[in-house]
Amino acid sequence: MSEEIKKLIIEYVKKEYLEEEDEQDVDENTPLISSGIVDSFSMVSLKMFLEKKFDIKIPDEKATTEAFDSVNNIMAILKEFNVS
Amino acid sequence: MGNIGSYEEKYKNFDWKISEQELEYGKDGMYNLAYYCCDRICEKGNGEKLALLWQGFKGEKKEFTYHDLSVYSNVFAKYLQNLGLKPGDRICLFMERIPELFISFLGVLKMGGIVQPLFSAFGEDALFTRLEDAGTKAIFTTRKHVRKIRRIRDKLPDLAKIIVVDAGDKPLEKNEVAFSMEDAPKPENFEVYKANPEAPSVLHYTSGTTGKPKGAQHVHASIIAQYITTKWALDVNPDDIYWCTADPGWVTGTSYGIIGPWSIGTTQVILDSGFSSARWYQFIEKHKVTVWYTAPTAIRLLMKDGTEVVRKFDLSCLRHLISVGEPLNAEAVIWSKEAFGKPFYDSYWQTETGAIVITNYPGMEVKPGSMGKAFPGIKAIVVDQKTFEPITTPGTVGLIALRPGWPSMFRTYWNNKEMYDSKFKKGWYICGDRSSIDDNGYFWFVGRDDDVINTGGHLVGPFEIESALLEHEAIAESAAVGKPDPVNMEVVKAFIALKPGFKPNADLELSIINFIRKKLSPLAMPQEIEFVKSLPKTRSGKIMRRLLRAKEWGEEIGDTSTLEDD
Numbered sequence: 001m002s003e004e005i006k007k008l009i010i011e012y013v014k015k016e017y018l019e020e021e022d023e024q025d026v027d028e029n030t031p032l033i034s035s036g037i038v039d040s041f042s043m044v045s046l047k048m049f050l051e052k053k054f055d056i057k058i059p060d061e062k063a064t065t066e067a068f069d070s071v072n073n074i075m076a077i078l079k080e081f082n083v084s
Numbered sequence: 085m086g087n088i089g090s091y092e093e094k095y096k097n098f099d100w101k102i103s104e105q106e107l108e109y110g111k112d113g114m115y116n117l118a119y120y121c122c123d124r125i126c127e128k129g130n131g132e133k134l135a136l137l138w139q140g141f142k143g144e145k146k147e148f149t150y151h152d153l154s155v156y157s158n159v160f161a162k163y164l165q166n167l168g169l170k171p172g173d174r175i176c177l178f179m180e181r182i183p184e185l186f187i188s189f190l191g192v193l194k195m196g197g198i199v200q201p202l203f204s205a206f207g208e209d210a211l212f213t214r215l216e217d218a219g220t221k222a223i224f225t226t227r228k229h230v231r232k233i234r235r236i237r238d239k240l241p242d243l244a245k246i247i248v249v250d251a252g253d254k255p256l257e258k259n260e261v262a263f264s265m266e267d268a269p270k271p272e273n274f275e276v277y278k279a280n281p282e283a284p285s286v287l288h289y290t291s292g293t294t295g296k297p298k299g300a301q302h303v304h305a306s307i308i309a310q311y312i313t314t315k316w317a318l319d320v321n322p323d324d325i326y327w328c329t330a331d332p333g334w335v336t337g338t339s340y341g342i343i344g345p346w347s348i349g350t351t352q353v354i355l356d357s358g359f360s361s362a363r364w365y366q367f368i369e370k371h372k373v374t375v376w377y378t379a380p381t382a383i384r385l386l387m388k389d390g391t392e393v394v395r396k397f398d399l400s401c402l403r404h405l406i407s408v409g410e411p412l413n414a415e416a417v418i419w420s421k422e423a424f425g426k427p428f429y430d431s432y433w434q435t436e437t438g439a440i441v442i443t444n445y446p447g448m449e450v451k452p453g454s455m456g457k458a459f460p461g462i463k464a465i466v467v468d469q470k471t472f473e474p475i476t477t478p479g480t481v482g483l484i485a486l487r488p489g490w491p492s493m494f495r496t497y498w499n500n501k502e503m504y505d506s507k508f509k510k511g512w513y514i515c516g517d518r519s520s521i522d523d524n525g526y527f528w529f530v531g532r533d534d535d536v537i538n539t540g541g542h543l544v545g546p547f548e549i550e551s552a553l554l555e556h557e558a559i560a561e562s563a564a565v566g567k568p569d570p571v572n573m574e575v576v577k578a579f580i581a582l583k584p585g586f587k588p589n590a591d592l593e594l595s596i597i598n599f600i601r602k603k604l605s606p607l608a609m610p611q612e613i614e615f616v617k618s619l620p621k622t623r624s625g626k627i628m629r630r631l632l633r634a635k636e637w638g639e640e641i642g643d644t645s646t647l648e649d650d
Contacts, residue, residue: 016598019231033358035141036180039205040359040385041540041572041606045597052590064389065359 002075002084009071012049017042028071043068050074056081086404086446088316091457098460100491103312107347109305115281117307118193121346122153123276130322134351137371138183141357146183150349153187156265158274160191163263167245169222171196171277174287176215176223177332178233180204181356184249184265185332188224189342193285193304196277200287200299203333204229209552209603212236213296214289215243218498226250230260281305287498288335290435291545293535299498300335300435307343309439309492313459314344317431317443319404320375322349327368329355329378334542335435336408339492340377361389365397372401379409381540383416383428384571394423404446406431409541410573411529414452430455432484432527434515435543436507438492442484442527454526455519463487465512466519469533472509478523481530485512535629537566539574544608546629549576552603556596558586563619563627567612567636578610579632581618588615 006028013026017038024037032038038046047063050056058077067073078084088094104110107120125131131151138146148156169175175197179185185201192199200218202211211232215223222245225233230248234257237243244259251262279285285304289297314320318340326345330336345352353371357363359382368376386394405420405428412430420428431443432455442464444456458464466475466482475482486493488508497504507514518530537544549564560583566574580596582588593613601609620628634641 019228021231023227031141031358034360034363036356036358038358039606041609041611042601044611045594045601045609048590048594048597052594061388065385066362066389069360 005078005083006071006075008053009050009074013037013046013071016045016049026071028075030071031069032071033065033069038068040065050078054078054081054083056083086316086319087321088319088445088447091445091448091460094316095458095460100308100312100461103308103491107307107311109308110281113278114276115283115304116193116196116276116279117285117304117343117347118157118190119276120307120311121190121343122150122157125150125346125349126154128349130349133322133349135346136183136186137351137353139353139355139357139367139371141355148183148187150346153190153346155270155272156187157190157194158271159265159268160188161194161274161276162271163268164192164195164197164222167222167247167261169195169197169245171279172198172284173221174198174200174218176200176202176218176220178202178204178206178211178223178225178229179249180226180228181331181354182226182249183354184224186342186354187265188249189332189338193279194274194276196279196283198284198287198301200289201332201334201338202289203331203605205607206232206333206605207601207603208232208235210297210548210605210608212239213548214299215240217289217296218287218299221245222247224249224263227254279304282495284495286338288338288435290335291536291543291548292503293545294547295503297545297548298500298503300494301496301498302438302492303495306339306438306492307347309461309490310339310344311347313440314340314348317440317445317459318344318375318377318406319446320345320348320350324350324374324403325372325401326350326352326375327355327371327373327377328352329376329382330408335438336377339439340408359385361386361393362396365394365399368399368402369397374401374403375406376402376404377406377408379541380407380412380416381409381572383407383412383420386423387416387419388571391419391423399424402426405429406443408433408440410538411453411455417450417452427452432456432517432529434517436494436513437486437490437515438494439490441486441490451522451526454522454528456527457525458527462490464527466521466527467509467512467514469518472512472514475521479520481518481520483533484515484517484519484527485509486515487511488513535565535633537564537574537576539566539569539576539607540572542607544576548604549578549600549608549610550627552600552608553578553580553596555603556599558582558592559596561619561627563629563632564610565629565633565636569611575611576608577612577614577636579614579616579619581616
């Protein structure tokens with residue numbers, strides 16, 4: 001299940017934050033915020049996607065740039081909501 | 085006591101000639117500002133001094149001395165000449181924060197071009213509007229961003245050359261050329277274009293309430309103000325290690341991320357990376373940054389992560405901290421003292437002013453929450469919002485007004501003289517911001533006087549967002565306003581009425597948000613959407629944004645006599 005969730009998030013990041021044919025590859029460890037793939041403003045749309053997809057509400061204090069900096073980091077947040 | 089010494093004495097006896105003399109501005113008929121940012125430093129015997137230390141997000145580094153800056157900017161200038169570009173041509177820089185972005189800025193100016201830097205996160209609509217208005221002839225970009233240009237180039241007949249600086253052997257398309265700064269021939273000498281001090285130099289686009297973004301056009305003589313404000317307000321010396329976190333797509337990133345520090349001959353460091361508290365502190369510690377110029381939004385993000393992270397690093401190298409972009413709240417100044425042992429000094433200016441006009445100075449008492457006092461040579465007051473007469477009673481709110489004539493003032497809006505003229509009332513340039521002045525001459529920011537949204541220190545125009553929203557298949561009408569945000573001061577909120585057949589839901593909301601992010605930019609992306617049946621309008625059909633904004637800010641709605649009946 002958790003592999004499927006990771007895949008879902010990776011696909012979303014590729015589709016929404018990278019250009020078509022972008023040479024950048026994304027895996028579960030790829031830095032998202034610090035690499036600039038997702039900027040701190042766009043993090044809001046990623047958070048909204050997660051909340052909508054998994055029917056959760058991530059509190060602002062948990063939505064830090066570090067917590068969103070990779071798919072693995074995001075998985076740690078989701079785990080707190082028993083999504084894994 | 086900083087470089088400025090006694091503020092009162094400097095303000096009283098100031099003349100811009102002080103700056104001109106220190107720079108030797110105009111020596112041998114040379115007024116081109118690019119010369120003063122590299123060639124002159126070399127002629128003074130400092131060619132081997134480090135000018136730029138660049139670090140990428142993976143930790144990779146590149147270093148450039150002032151001699152390198154001089155030669156590589158020649159490379160760009162010569163290349164543009166060989167392509168057939170001429171003085172006065174608008175040449176856009178559309179790249180992430182790589183060394184080529186900073187150095188090509190000087191190269192364009194050296195050959196007499198007008199440099200048009202644009203934020204690389206702009207989507208294709210935002211890019212198109214600005215390239216079309218400027219009649220841009222050539223654009224420097226990277227593989228990462230060239231696809232956005234490909235989607236609009238056929239609508240831009242003036243755009244003759246798309247120069248890809250990292251193309252390597254990748255295939256290119258129509259009007260695209262590959263160019264490598266490092267592999268190109270390196271001319272030691274280049275005849276720098278003898279620009280008149282009033283010749284156009286930089287074109288920065290900024291947003292207003294109505295209409296398309298406007299290109300604030302600056303001139304080469306702006307360096308007179310940018311040099312002296314870097315020295316006195318930012319307190320930068322040649323032996324400092326200086327870090328300006330702004331992107332050169334915005335005016336802070338050119339006035340104080342290129343022109344100011346390099347005209348002084350200091351070493352500046354650049355981190356091409358997204359935000360991370362630990363990463364930023366590590367960068368400061370590693371490179372021993374002494375002067376740090378950043379934005380309130382970044383400071384509030386650092387605050388959010390707390391002082392525990394700060395304590396993991398040795399930041400004793402920091403000597404002076406300055407902030408710009410939006411008002412710095414008192415809490416941030418107080419937190420900064422706790423975290424770094426020194427306050428952030430707030431500074432105020434805007435794209436149109438080209439340089440700092442109001443700020444707090446080293447050696448002067450900082451009143452947390454205040455923007456500080458007018459820079460020497462700047463006559464700043466507040467005027468009545470209706471009559472534009474000067475307000476003389478301390479503490480009374482009015483519009484910030486500046487007496488025109490300082491060297492870095494914009495000279496026009498590109499193709500829009502009428503809009504430029506409208507900014508001047510009764511002999512004053514009206515900044516569009518509301519403030520009061522206290523008994524001691526300190527300015528206290530209150531807010532904007534229009535519907536422009538200040539988010540993360542950047543101005544976003546509601547009209548541009550609303551126009552883009554209407555291109556979404558589900559949207560019948562919309563209004564974009566700023567709503568309060570604890571980190572970014574304001575973020576965009578959109579009120580949307582849907583076309584028949586569409587129902588509000590979370591999927592649609594996310595689709596609209598991403599639609600604007602890609603078309604315009606992450607800054608313009610609504611962070612909240614409220615679906616409504618209809619929008620409040622005047623009887624003549626104009627959307628009353630002010631009512632929606634007042635609701636978000638919990639303010640009085642004011643006069644609604646022109647409101648359309650339900």
